Amino acid sequence: MSDRIPLMAGNWKMNLNHLEAIAHVQKLAFALADKDYEAVEVAVLPPFTDLRSVQTLVDGDKLKIKYGAQDVSAHDSGAYTGEISGPMLAKLKCAFAVVGHSERRQYHDETDELCNAKVKAAFRNDLTPILCVGEGLDVRKAGNQVAHTLAQVDGGLKDVPAEQAKTIVIAYEPVWAIGTGEVATPEDAQEVCGAIRGRLAELYGQEVADKVRIQYGGSVKSGNVAAIMAQPDVDGALIGGASLDADEFVKIVRFRDQ
Ligand SMILES: O=C(CO)COP(=O)(O)O
16 A cells, blocks of 8 residues: 555646636535545645636635646746746646647647657746646557657656656546547556556656656546546546536545545
8 A cells, every 4th residue: 555645636628717616616615525635635626717707716615625727938037928837836726737738749740859858947936737647549559658758758847856756646648548438448558547646656766757747547436436446557537527426526525435
């Protein structure tokens, strides 16, 4: 048994405006009890425009739920129209910043080099990066999922010191399993998550590798989360669609009861 505390994070993607966000977090707060937060770290990752409302609610009611952003600029300030900086997110007391989600890699051409700069920007601003990695269907069919994913881990962590690396969260999200209802089998998830931990051990030593939380993401639901979480190198889940349903998300948080 590892002493890594599972991280269940809801990636809302481009869903829920700030009023809906308040209602949703209130529902979660009402349903979740102290014992849930003791067993699992619970986080929501709303769109940028919701973050201030979520912060006000969490601060005002001293909620234990954490929150973060779905992206962060590689730059801390300046002429970067449309970007949101690490200092801005830190000022809103975000705990996390997602980096390199496959939808950003795919639709915004984000490279490993840019993801690396974003990981560093997150660390520079005391945000925990959730670095997303994972292969597409072609790569999976060719059996190259491990090599492909490890190259993304190498790229994202380039020149990141061990002191920082030990606090990163890595999310393995096979692209073919995202929003498709097609879940990787628990064995598929373990194969790649185990390989990621092995690579972290090569890069930073076993002690660091044992501290890093590795999430699985891709069509996670209350019905499949327990089997995935039973894998030794899976330390949480990054949940898209199912995180928009408060009851379902709470069930996922309580994966041990499923
Ligand atoms: O991309 C994901 C989370 O970041 C997964 O999305 P789904 O849970 O909707 O498949």
